[in-house]
Amino acid sequence: MNESERNIYYLRGIPVPETPPPGKDPSPWKKTDIVGTSIPRVDAYERVSGTALYPSDIRLPRMLYAAVLRCPHPHAEVMNVDTSAAEGMPGVRAVISGKTSDTDFAWWYSKEIKTKIFDPLCRFEGEEVAAVAAETAYQAWDAVRAITVEYKVLPFIAEESKSLDSSSPLLHPNGNTAKTDKYSRGDVGAGFSEADVVLDETYRTECELHMPMELHGCVASWDNDRLTIWESAQGVYSIQSRIAEILGLPLSKVRVIGHYMGGGFGSKLQPGKYTVIASLLAKKTGRPVRLFLTREETFLAVGNRPPAIMQLKAGVKKDGTLTALEFSCIATGGAYPANGTSLVDWLVRDLYLCPNVKTETKDVYINAGPSRPFRAPGHPQAAWALEQMMDALAEKIGMDPIELRLKNIPSFSQGREGNPPYTTTGLRECLSEGARAFGWEQARKRSSGSKENGHVKRGVGVASGLWFAGGGNPPSTAVVKLFSDGSVNLNMGASDIGTGTKTVMTMIVSEELGVKPEMVQIEYADTATTQYATPSGGSKTVPTEGPAVRAAALSVKQQLLSFAAADLKTDDSSLTLRGDEVISMKDPLVKVKIHDVTGLRKRGVIVGVGYRGPNPERKVVNPFAAQFCEVEVNTMTGEVRIVRFLGCHDSGRVMNRLTYDNQVFGGITMGIGLAMTEARILDRDQTGKMVNRNLHDYKLPTSLDVPKEMKSLPIEKPDDTANTIGAKGLGEPVTIPTAAAVANAVYHAVGVRMTGTPITPLQLCQALEKDGKERSK
Amino acid sequence: MSSDEDNHACSCGKGLTRRQFLTSAGAGALIVTASGHLGKDQEVSAAVIKSGEGTKITLLINGKQFQMLVEPRWSLLHVLREELGFTATKEGCGRGECGACTVLIDGMPRYACMTLAVEAEGVEITTVEGLMRGEDLGPVQKAFVEHDAFQCGYCTPGQIMAVEGLLRKEPDPTVEQIRQGVSGNLCRCGAYTHIINAARRAAEMKKSGAV
Numbered sequence: 001m002n003e004s005e006r007n008i009y010y011l012r013g014i015p016v017p018e019t020p021p022p023g024k025d026p027s028p029w030k031k032t033d034i035v036g037t038s039i040p041r042v043d044a045y046e047r048v049s050g051t052a053l054y055p056s057d058i059r060l061p062r063m064l065y066a067a068v069l070r071c072p073h074p075h076a077e078v079m080n081v082d083t084s085a086a087e088g089m090p091g092v093r094a095v096i097s098g099k100t101s102d103t104d105f106a107w108w109y110s111k112e113i114k115t116k117i118f119d120p121l122c123r124f125e126g127e128e129v130a131a132v133a134a135e136t137a138y139q140a141w142d143a144v145r146a147i148t149v150e151y152k153v154l155p156f157i158a159e160e161s162k163s164l165d166s167s168s169p170l171l172h173p174n175g176n177t178a179k180t181d182k183y184s185r186g187d188v189g190a191g192f193s194e195a196d197v198v199l200d201e202t203y204r205t206e207c208e209l210h211m212p213m214e215l216h217g218c219v220a221s222w223d224n225d226r227l228t229i230w231e232s233a234q235g236v237y238s239i240q241s242r243i244a245e246i247l248g249l250p251l252s253k254v255r256v257i258g259h260y261m262g263g264g265f266g267s268k269l270q271p272g273k274y275t276v277i278a279s280l281l282a283k284k285t286g287r288p289v290r291l292f293l294t295r296e297e298t299f300l301a302v303g304n305r306p307p308a309i310m311q312l313k314a315g316v317k318k319d320g321t322l323t324a325l326e327f328s329c330i331a332t333g334g335a336y337p338a339n340g341t342s343l344v345d346w347l348v349r350d351l352y353l354c355p356n357v358k359t360e361t362k363d364v365y366i367n368a369g370p371s372r373p374f375r376a377p378g379h380p381q382a383a384w385a386l387e388q389m390m391d392a393l394a395e396k397i398g399m400d401p402i403e404l405r406l407k408n409i410p411s412f413s414q415g416r417e418g419n420p421p422y423t424t425t426g427l428r429e430c431l432s433e434g435a436r437a438f439g440w441e442q443a444r445k446r447s448s449g450s451k452e453n454g455h456v457k458r459g460v461g462v463a464s465g466l467w468f469a470g471g472g473n474p475p476s477t478a479v480v481k482l483f484s485d486g487s488v489n490l491n492m493g494a495s496d497i498g499t500g501t502k503t504v505m506t507m508i509v510s511e512e513l514g515v516k517p518e519m520v521q522i523e524y525a526d527t528a529t530t531q532y533a534t535p536s537g538g539s540k541t542v543p544t545e546g547p548a549v550r551a552a553a554l555s556v557k558q559q560l561l562s563f564a565a566a567d568l569k570t571d572d573s574s575l576t577l578r579g580d581e582v583i584s585m586k587d588p589l590v591k592v593k594i595h596d597v598t599g600l601r602k603r604g605v606i607v608g609v610g611y612r613g614p615n616p617e618r619k620v621v622n623p624f625a626a627q628f629c630e631v632e633v634n635t636m637t638g639e640v641r642i643v644r645f646l647g648c649h650d651s652g653r654v655m656n657r658l659t660y661d662n663q664v665f666g667g668i669t670m671g672i673g674l675a676m677t678e679a680r681i682l683d684r685d686q687t688g689k690m691v692n693r694n695l696h697d698y699k700l701p702t703s704l705d706v707p708k709e710m711k712s713l714p715i716e717k718p719d720d721t722a723n724t725i726g727a728k729g730l731g732e733p734v735t736i737p738t739a740a741a742v743a744n745a746v747y748h749a750v751g752v753r754m755t756g757t758p759i760t761p762l763q764l765c766q767a768l769e770k771d772g773k774e775r776s777k
Numbered sequence: 778m779s780s781d782e783d784n785h786a787c788s789c790g791k792g793l794t795r796r797q798f799l800t801s802a803g804a805g806a807l808i809v810t811a812s813g814h815l816g817k818d819q820e821v822s823a824a825v826i827k828s829g830e831g832t833k834i835t836l837l838i839n840g841k842q843f844q845m846l847v848e849p850r851w852s853l854l855h856v857l858r859e860e861l862g863f864t865a866t867k868e869g870c871g872r873g874e875c876g877a878c879t880v881l882i883d884g885m886p887r888y889a890c891m892t893l894a895v896e897a898e899g900v901e902i903t904t905v906e907g908l909m910r911g912e913d914l915g916p917v918q919k920a921f922v923e924h925d926a927f928q929c930g931y932c933t934p935g936q937i938m939a940v941e942g943l944l945r946k947e948p949d950p951t952v953e954q955i956r957q958g959v960s961g962n963l964c965r966c967g968a969y970t971h972i973i974n975a976a977r978r979a980a981e982m983k984k985s986g987a988v
C-alpha cells in the first residue's frame with residue numbers, strides 16, 4: 001500500500017481531540033471538526049438506490065405469505081370459527097385460529113389484563129380471530145375470506161365521555177376505568193383568589209394514528225429451535241425479549257434483525273400479535289413466513305395517540321405571574337390498559353413557573369384499538385390546551401403572549417419531587433431569539449392590521465414546550481474495532497428509525513479517531529451480533545448511544561497510544577493521534593504510522609468497548625422548544641393556509657445540522673396533521689366501527705400542506721452536564737408545540753378559539769358563524 | 778375498455794396530480810365492478826382463470842424484457858416486488874393511497890399497485906433500480922442524498938420516481954409545480970421541505986449535465 005492510498009482513511013489536517021487518561025471521563029468537546037457539520041447520511045446510498053432491504057422486502061427461499069382475519073365488530077364473542085373451506089384452497093399451507101391446538105399463548109396488556117393471541121372475546125374492531133399462510137399473499141387473502149365465523153355481537157361504547165355512564169357496557173370486570181392519576185402542589189383555591197384573571201376552557205384533541213409508511217409486520221423463520229425475526233421495529237432487543245417470553249424460548253434462541261425500517265413514531269417499540277402469529281405459522285409449516293398488515297389493519301390494531309378531553313382553569317396576575325393551574329383530562333387508551341393518559345398533564349405541571357397546580361387524569365376503556373406511545377406521548381395534547389390558554393391569558397391582561405411566557409420560565413422541574421434543576425434550559429432563548437428571527441413583533445402588528453382587509457385574514461402564533469425525557473440513560477454498550485489499515489467498524493444494537501442515528505454515531509467515531517466517515521462501517525440492530533440497546537424512542541437514542549460510542553472510540557485510541565508508546569519507548573501520555581500517525585507532542589520526530597504499531601499488527605484489530613455512564617444525580621435533562629407560525633384564513637371558506645413556520649429548539653449540541661433540520665421540519669409537518677387534518681372517526685351511534693380507515697379519508701399532511709417557508713433555528717447550548725457528547729433529544733420536542741401554534745395563529749387572524757382538533761374548514765366556518773352571531777348580539 | 782384507454786390517453790404527457798389520479802382510479806374501479814356483474818349475468822362460459830393459474834405476459838422493466846406467467850389479478854407492484862425481486866419499489870397501502878409504489882410508465886409516474894401486471898404489457902416500466910448507472914446514482918438520487926430528502930427512506934423510491942417523472946416532463950419546475958408533482962406521495966416522516974429542495978437541485982444537475 002503506498003502513502004496516498006493509506007491517507008484515504010484519514011481526514012487530513014484535522015486535529016483529533018486529546019485522549020483522556022485511562023479510567024477518566026472524557027472532557028466535553030470544545031471545538032469539533034466533524035460533529036455539528038452537515039453531512040449526508042452514511043446510509044443514504046442504500047436508501048435512494050433501493051438496495052436498503054426493509055423487513056417488508058425480505059424474500060427467503062420457500063417463504064410463505066400470511067394474512068389475518070380480524071373481528072369486524074367493536075365488541076363481539078367468537079362463537080365458532082370454520083376454517084375447513086379455507087384449508088382446501090389453492091396455495092394454502094396452514095390455517096390457525098383460537099380453535100387450533102398450538103396457538104394457546106398469552107398476550108398481556110398489564111399484570112391483571114391478559115388475553116390470548118386469538119381471544120374468543122374481541123373488544124375492538126380488528127382483534128385477531130384467525131390467520132392463514134399461503135404461497136402468495138393473494139391466496140392467503142382468498143383463504144381469509146373463506147373462513148366463516150359466528151359472532152355474538154355485544155353492545156359497544158365508542159366515546160370516552162360516555163365510557164363511565166352506568167348504561168355503558170363493561171369492557172373489563174373491574175369497570176371501565178383503566179387508571180386515575182392525581183397530582184397537586186400548593187393550593188389552587190388560594191391561587192385563583194390571588195389572580196386578577198381566571199379563565200376556564202375545555203379542549204379536545206382527536207385520536208391521531210401513527211401511519212408510518214412501512215406497514216407493521218415481520219418475517220419469521222425457524223432453524224430447528226431457533227427463531228429468526230426480521231421486524232420493522234424501533235428496537236430489536238425489545239422485540240426479542242417479549243417474543244421469547246410469550247413463546248417460552250431462551251433469549252439466545254430468538255434472533256431479531258431490524259436493519260432498515262420505514263418509520264414507527266412509537267408504534268413499533270414493541271412486537272405485535274402479528275409477530276407471534278408469523279412465528280406460529282412458520283413453525284407449523286416449517287417454512288419462513290412473511291406477515292405484513294394491510295394499511296387498513298394498521299388503522300385498527302397497531303396503536304394511536306389517544307383522544308383527550310381536557311379542562312384547564314388558569315389564574316394570572318396583571319403583571320403576568322401565573323397563580324394557579326387546574327387541569328383534568330379524560331382520555332382513552334382503547335379497549336385495554338394502554339396508557340391513554342400517559343404524561344398528558346406533564347406540561348401543565350412543569351412548563352411554566354406556577355406554585356399552585358392540581359391535575360387529575362382518567363384513562364377509560366372504549367371499544368377501540370389500544371393506543372401505543374406516539375411521538376411525545378401526552379405532550380402535543382397538553383400543549384394544545386396549555387398553550388392556547390397562555391395566549392388567552394395574555395390577551396386578557398393585555399400582554400404579548402411571548403412576554404407572558406418569558407415571565408414564567410422555570411430553571412428547575414416543579415413537577416418532580418424535590419424540584420431538581422434542569423441541567424440546561426434554553427426555553428428563554430427559544431422564545432426570544434425565535435421571536436427575533438421570525439420577526440414576531442412586526443408580523444403581529446402587520447397581521448392584526450389585516451383584520452380590516454377583505455375576507456382573507458392573516459395571523460401569527462407561537463407555542464412552546466418541553467419534553468419530559470430526552471436525556472437518555474444507561475444501559476448501552478458500543479464496540480469500536482480499528483482495523484490494521486486504519487478503517488473502523490462500529491457495532492451497536494440501536495436501530496436507526498430514520499432519525500440519522502447511524503450518521504451521528506459515525507460522526508462521533510470520526511471526531512475521536514480522525515478517520516473519514518466513509519471509512520466507518522456500522523453493524524447494528526441485530527440481537528445475535530450487536531450489543532444491547534433499548535429501543536429507539538423517547539428522543540433518547542443520540543444521548544444514550546452517543547456517549548457509549550464516544551467511550552468505545554476513546555478506548556481504541558488509548559490502546560493504540562499505549563501500543564505505540566511501547567514501540568517508541570516513551571510514555572503514552574505524551575502521544576497523540578494525528579492523521580495516520582501516532583506522534584509525540586514533545587518531539588515531532590518521535591512518531592509511528594498506525595499500521596506499523598506492533599500491538600495492532602499482532603492483534604489484527606484493536607477493540608474498544610464503551611458503556612453509557614450514569615446520568616447526573618438530582619438533575620433533569622430535558623429539551624425545550626418554541627415554534628412560530630403565520631397563517632392565512634379564508635373567512636368565507638374556512639380554509640387555513642399555513643404560510644410559514646419556524647422551529648426553535650434547544651436540544652443541546654447539534655450533532656448534524658442537515659439531519660437536525662430535517663427532523664425539525666418533520667415534526668412540524670406531523671404537528672400540522674394533528675392541528676389540521678387528522679382524526680380517527682368512529683361511527684359512535686350505529687356500528688362503532690372506524691369509518692375513515694384509509695389514507696384518503698384519514699388525511700396525512702402532503703407536500704401541499706406544509707408551508708413553503710420552513711425554518712429551523714437551533715439554540716445550541718451543549719449540555720455537558722447531561723452526558724459526554726452534550727446532546728439532548730430532538731425527535732419528539734419538534735412536534736409538541738406545533739398544533740397549538742397553529743391554533744393560536746388562527747385565533748390571532750380571526751379571533752375565534754378553535755378548542756378542538758382538527759381545524760377543518762367546516763369547524764372553522766361554524767365557529768366563525770357562532771362568533772359573528774355573538775358579536776352582533 | 779375504451780374508457781380505460783381514454784384515461785390512459787388523457788393522462789399521457791400531462792401528468793397526474795393526486796386528485797386527478799384519484800378520479801381516474803375511481804373510474805377504473807367502476808369499470809371493473811361493472812364488468813364483474815356483466816360476467817355473472819351473462820353466465821359467460823369462457824374459461825375462467827383460477828387462483829394459481831397463470832397467463833403469459835412480457836414486461837419491459839428498466840430496459841430488459843421479462844417473460845412470465847402471472848395471475849390476471851396480480852398488480853404490477855406484486856410482480857415487481859414478489860415475483861421479480863425489484864424491492865426498491867415499496868408498498869405502503871396497495872390501493873392508490875400513498876404513492877410508495879410509484880414507478881414510471883412510459884415516462885410518467887404511476888402507482889404500480891393500481892396497475893395490473895397484464896395491463897403493463899407493451900409499456901416501458903422504470904423503477905428506481907432503472908435510474909442507476911451501474912453502481913452510480915442518477916441525478917435525482919444524488920440530489921436526494923445531498924439535500925437529505927428522506928428520513929426512514931420508505932417513501933423515497935416513490936418520491937424519486939415522482940420527481941424523475943416531473944423533470945422529464947418539466948425540466949425546470951417551479952416550487953409550486955414540484956409541490957404538485959410530489960403531492961401524490963405521502964411522507965410520514967415529513968421530509969417534504971427537503972424533497973422540494975432536492976427536486977430543484979436535481980433539475981439544476983440535469984440541466985448542467987453535471988452528472
Ligand code: FES
Nearest residue numbers: 869871875876890
Ligand atoms: S402502495 Fe401504491 S399507492 Fe400506496
Ligand code: FES
Nearest residue numbers: 928930964965966
Ligand atoms: S422518509 Fe419516511 S416516510 Fe418519507
